[in-house]
Amino acid sequence: MIKSSEALAPLLDVDSLSVDYISKGVPLRAIEQVSFSLAAGEAVALVGESGSGKTTTAMSIAGLLPPTAKVSGGDVSYRGKRLPIDDDEAMRPHRWSEISVVFQGAMNALNPVHRVLKQIAEPCILKLGMSQSEATARARELLELVGIPADRGSAFPHELSGGMRQRVMIAMALACRPSIIVGDEPTTALDVITQAQILKLLGKLRSELNLGLILITHDLSVVAESCDRAMIMYAGRIVEDGLVDDIFNEPKHPYTKLLIESIPNPAKGKQILRPITGDPPTLHNRPSGCAFRSRCPSAIQVCATEVPRLDLSVQGRVACHLHRYSTQVQRVGSDA
Amino acid sequence: MTDSATEVHGRRRLHATRTFLLQFIEKRGAQLGLLALAFFIVMAAMPNRLVGPLQTAITATGIPLVPPSREQFLGTDEIGRDVLNLVVHGARISLTIALIATVISLIVGTTVGILAGYYRGRVDVWLMRLTDFFFIVPPFVLALVIAPVFVEVVGRGGEILGFRPSLFVIILVIGLTSWGFVARIVRSQTLSLRERTFVDRARVVGSNDLFIMVQHILPNLVPQIAANGALVVANAIYVETALSFLCLGDPLQPSWGTMLYLAQHAGAASAGAWWYLGAPGACVLIVSLSFVLIGNALDDTANPRRRVIP
Numbered sequence: 001m002i003k004s005s006e007a008l009a010p011l012l013d014v015d016s017l018s019v020d021y022i023s024k025g026v027p028l029r030a031i032e033q034v035s036f037s038l039a040a041g042e043a044v045a046l047v048g049e050s051g052s053g054k055t056t057t058a059m060s061i062a063g064l065l066p067p068t069a070k071v072s073g074g075d076v077s078y079r080g081k082r083l084p085i086d087d088d089e090a091m092r093p094h095r096w097s098e099i100s101v102v103f104q105g106a107m108n109a110l111n112p113v114h115r116v117l118k119q120i121a122e123p124c125i126l127k128l129g130m131s132q133s134e135a136t137a138r139a140r141e142l143l144e145l146v147g148i149p150a151d152r153g154s155a156f157p158h159e160l161s162g163g164m165r166q167r168v169m170i171a172m173a174l175a176c177r178p179s180i181i182v183g184d185e186p187t188t189a190l191d192v193i194t195q196a197q198i199l200k201l202l203g204k205l206r207s208e209l210n211l212g213l214i215l216i217t218h219d220l221s222v223v224a225e226s227c228d229r230a231m232i233m234y235a236g237r238i239v240e241d242g243l244v245d246d247i248f249n250e251p252k253h254p255y256t257k258l259l260i261e262s263i264p265n266p267a268k269g270k271q272i273l274r275p276i277t278g279d280p281p282t283l284h285n286r287p288s289g290c291a292f293r294s295r296c297p298s299a300i301q302v303c304a305t306e307v308p309r310l311d312l313s314v315q316g317r318v319a320c321h322l323h324r325y326s327t328q329v330q331r332v333g334s335d336a
Numbered sequence: 337m338t339d340s341a342t343e344v345h346g347r348r349r350l351h352a353t354r355t356f357l358l359q360f361i362e363k364r365g366a367q368l369g370l371l372a373l374a375f376f377i378v379m380a381a382m383p384n385r386l387v388g389p390l391q392t393a394i395t396a397t398g399i400p401l402v403p404p405s406r407e408q409f410l411g412t413d414e415i416g417r418d419v420l421n422l423v424v425h426g427a428r429i430s431l432t433i434a435l436i437a438t439v440i441s442l443i444v445g446t447t448v449g450i451l452a453g454y455y456r457g458r459v460d461v462w463l464m465r466l467t468d469f470f471f472i473v474p475p476f477v478l479a480l481v482i483a484p485v486f487v488e489v490v491g492r493g494g495e496i497l498g499f500r501p502s503l504f505v506i507i508l509v510i511g512l513t514s515w516g517f518v519a520r521i522v523r524s525q526t527l528s529l530r531e532r533t534f535v536d537r538a539r540v541v542g543s544n545d546l547f548i549m550v551q552h553i554l555p556n557l558v559p560q561i562a563a564n565g566a567l568v569v570a571n572a573i574y575v576e577t578a579l580s581f582l583c584l585g586d587p588l589q590p591s592w593g594t595m596l597y598l599a600q601h602a603g604a605a606s607a608g609a610w611w612y613l614g615a616p617g618a619c620v621l622i623v624s625l626s627f628v629l630i631g632n633a634l635d636d637t638a639n640p641r642r643r644v645i646p
Binding site: 062064092095096101103105108109110111112113114122123126127172175 | 552
C-alpha cells in the first residue's frame with residue numbers, strides 16, 4: 001500500500017496526550033491519555049465541567065500551557081509533523097500561522113488604550129513581517145470578514161459591544177491564515193442572541209476558509225448548534241466521543257446521559273430536572289478505576305478496579321465498562 | 337455611509353476629550369492651579385520684557401534695603417537690586433530646573449518601574465533595592481559630593497543650553513533623588529497590568545518583551561505618570577529651593593532658593609526686610625501648591641474611583 005503520510009495525515013492528531021500540573025513538587029495529572037484527531041473543515045467540541053481538563057487539552061494543542069504544567073506523555077501532530085508543544089519558543093512559528101486561539105473574555109484580551117484596528121494588525125506585522133500600511137489594509141479586510149464595517153476599526157475596545165469585541169478577537173485569530181482555531185469558551189458572557197451570531201459567524205468562516213475548529217465549552221446548546229462532533233471530558237479523560245446527533249439522541253456513557261437529562265427540554269412538558277449528585281473529583285483525589293463511578297447510578301464492581309478504555313463503538317468512542325459488556329452480550333446474543 | 341461613520345466616531349472621540357477637559361477645568365483646584373501657573377510661566381517666558389535685564393551689583397538701580405514703594409514694587413536687596421527684577425528672573429531658573437529634573441526622574445523612574453514590575457523575580461528585587469537606595473539618599477549630601485566632580489569634568493565657565501554648569505548639578509541631584517517615588521508607583525501598576533489577558537494575547541501573537549512593555553503596558557500607565565508627574569514637579573521645586581538655600585545654587589543665575597539664601601545671609605529677617613524674604617518664599621509656595629492642585633485635579637478626573645459623585 002503506497003501512501004503519503006503528509007497527504008493522508010489528519011489536520012491535527014492528538015495521540016495519548018497527558019499533562020501534569022506540578023504543585024509543590026508533586027505532579028498532579030490534569031489530562032490523561034487524550035487522543036483524537038481533527039480534519040480540515042471539521043468542528044469539534046470539548047465539553048466538560050470545570051476542572052475536567054478541556055481547557056488544558058486545548059491550550060496544550062496551542063502550546064500555551066502555563067509554566068507549572070508539564071507534558072508527561074503523548075504527541076500532538078499537525079499535518080503529520082510533531083508540534084513542540086512544551087517549548088514556548090519553538091511553538092512561536094506554529095502559533096497563529098497554523099493554530100490560533102480565540103480567548104474568552106474579549107474585553108480583557110484587548111488592550112484598552114489601543115484602537116482595535118491596530119491590535120488586529122499586530123500579528124500581521126510581527127508574524128508575517130508586513131509593513132504598517134499592508135497590515136492595516138489586512139486588518140480592515142479581516143474586520144469586514146467578521147462582519148464589522150472596516151471604519152469601526154478606529155474604535156477603542158470599550159466603544160464596542162461584547163459581540164463586536166468577540167468578532168474582533170476572531171478577526172485577530174484569522175490574521176495569519178491559520179488552519180485551526182481553538183475557541184476557549186468564545187461565547188461565554190455573551191447574551192443568547194449574540195452568542196448565536198458569533199457561532200453562526202464561526203460556522204460560516206469554517207466552511208469558507210476550510211478551518212478546523214476546536215470549541216471548548218460547558219454549554220451543550222453551543223455544541224448542538226455549531227459542531228459536528230463532541231467529546232465529553234470527565235476528570236481529565238475523554239469519556240465519550242461521537243457525532244453531535246448521536247450524542248444527543250443516543251448517549252452511551254452514563255455521564256453523558258445524565259448531562260443531557262439535566263438540560264431542560266420544553267418539548268417533554270413539565271418535568272423535574274435531575275442534577276448529577278456528588279462533586280467531580282479534584283486533581284488530588286481521583287478515585288481508582290473509573291473516575292465517574294462514585295456518581296454513576298449504574299456502576300458495577302469492575303468500575304472500581306479497572307480504568308475503562310476509550311473503545312471504538314458502533315458510533316464514535318466510549319470509555320465505559322457497562323457499554324463494553326453490553327455490546328459483548330449483544331454480540332454473543334446475535335451469534336447464538 | 338462609511339465616511340459618515342468615521343465622522344461620527346471622530347466627533348465622539350472629540351466629545352470624550354472635551355468632556356475630560358471640562359471635568360478637569362470644573363474643579364476649583366485645577367482653575368486656581370492653572371491660573372497661578374500661567375502667571376508664573378509668563379514671568380519665566382519673558383523676564384527681560386517685563387522687568388528688564390537681570391540686575392547685578394554693578395547695574396543695581398536702588399538704595400539698599402528699601403521697603404516696597406512705587407518705584408521698587410517689591411523693595412530692594414542689600415546691594416540695591418530690585419527684588420521684583422530678581423524674583424521674575426528667578427522664576428525662569430526655578431521652573432526650568434524643576435521641569436528638567438522632573439523629566440529625568442519620570443524617564444528613569446518609569447523605565448526602572450516597568451522593568452522591575454514586568455520581569456519580577458531577581459530583576460525586581462535588585463532594581464527595587466537600587467530604588468530604595470536612591471529613595472533614601474539625602475539630596476543635600478549627594479549634591480555636595482556630585483558638585484565638585486561635575487564642575488571638575490565640565491569646567492566652571494561656559495554655558496550649557498544657556499545655563500551654567502552648577503545649575504546642572506542641581507538638576508542632576510534632584511533627578512537622581514526623586515525617581516524612586518515614580519519607580520514604585522509604576523512598578524506596582526505594572527505588576528497588575530502584566531497579569532491582564534491582553535498582555536498574554538500580545539505575547540501569543542508574537543510580541544517580544546520590549547514591544548509589550550512599550551506598546552501595551554506604557555500607554556496604560558500614562559494617567560498615573562501624569563498625575564504623579566505634577567507632584568514630582570512640586571517636590572522638585574521644593575528640593576531646588578532647599579539646595580539653593582544651602583548655597584549650592586549659582587549666585588550669578590539666582591533662583592528663588594538662591595534669593596532666600598542671599599536674604600538670610602544679609603540678615604534680612606533681623607533687619608526687618610520682610611519683602612526680601614517674603615517675595616521668593618511666596619513664589620515657591622504658590623508654584624508648588626499650584627502643581628499639587630493640578631496633580632490632584634488630574635487624578636480626580638482620570639481615576640473613576642476618586643471621582644466625586646454629584
